[in-house]
Amino acid sequence: MNDRLAALKLFARAGRVGNFSSAGRELGLSQPSASRLIAALEAEVGATLFSRTTRAVTLTEAGATYLTRVEAILAALDEADHEARGTGELRGVLRVGTPISFGLREIIPRLPAFIKQHPALKIDLLVTDRYPDLVTEGIDVSFQFGALPDSSATARKLIRQPRILTASPDYLRERGTPTMPSDLAHHSVITSPAHPSPTFSFAKDGRVATIRVESQLSMTVNEGAITGAKAGLGIAASSLSSARAELESGALVRILPDWDCGSMEVNAVFVSGKIIKPAARAFTDFLVGELRR
Structure with a gap:
């Protein structure tokens, strides 16, 4: 890659992340090398593209305008390279x-x-x-x-994908298996990004049931909710793919399978x-x- 193309790619990333070091690392450049490339680009363009402080770099008005053009050029160049190869090879x-x-x-x-x-x-x-x-x-x-x-x-x-509810066999033996959506009010339900709201809606044969549950445990990642359900901590909502392996192995059991809990x-x-x-x-x-x- 020649210096001008490397400088343009570096400029485009630095303009988005607001940091020469971070942008340089993405392209395999040290911080001093990244700073030199940007300075050389500004000299060649004849304009100050970044305002620099000890904490961050921000685009100047000229830099913001230049970034819009440069990103389009880099994307078009990538597309042109791909078409010119004519082999479908991706680089x-x-x-x-x-x-x-x-x-x-x-x-x-x-x-x-x-x-x-x-x-x-x-x-x-x-x-x-x-x-x-x-x-x-x-x-x-x-x-x-x-x-x-x-x-x-x-x-x-x-x-x-359908949204489903699952729990471990041990949890269900101890707490019982819900047969109606209203039964969830008496269970521990783990909330996660797959269903952060405490309110669940279900549909079956033209009927709609809405239930609000109490959550003792909340997770910031969906995998945590699945792991929590496997550990017997409660009932977890997820996409079907997120729990497929556990359902197939028997580590989790699907709850209220004949009720539609929406889709993802x-x-x-x-x-x-x-x-x-x-x-x-x-x-x-x-x-x-x-x-x-």
């Missing part, structure tokens, strides 16, 4: 965001097949149950459940207005094919 870095359960249970087990197809592609996987900032974190595609909090994002639906849509999310990276598009297509089998 560079693909940054993927995913919730913890979906990443551990659905994405990572399928990565070997995709990586085998594209050995020149490097994948950075951001696994977290918080909704990531696609722009500042430089994420090319993020797989998320449910409604999108970021109205500026573009989404493509992958699949829709899985979306591939992209930054709106940006050209989608060929690698992001290819990985999304690959995952759709795998999940819909």
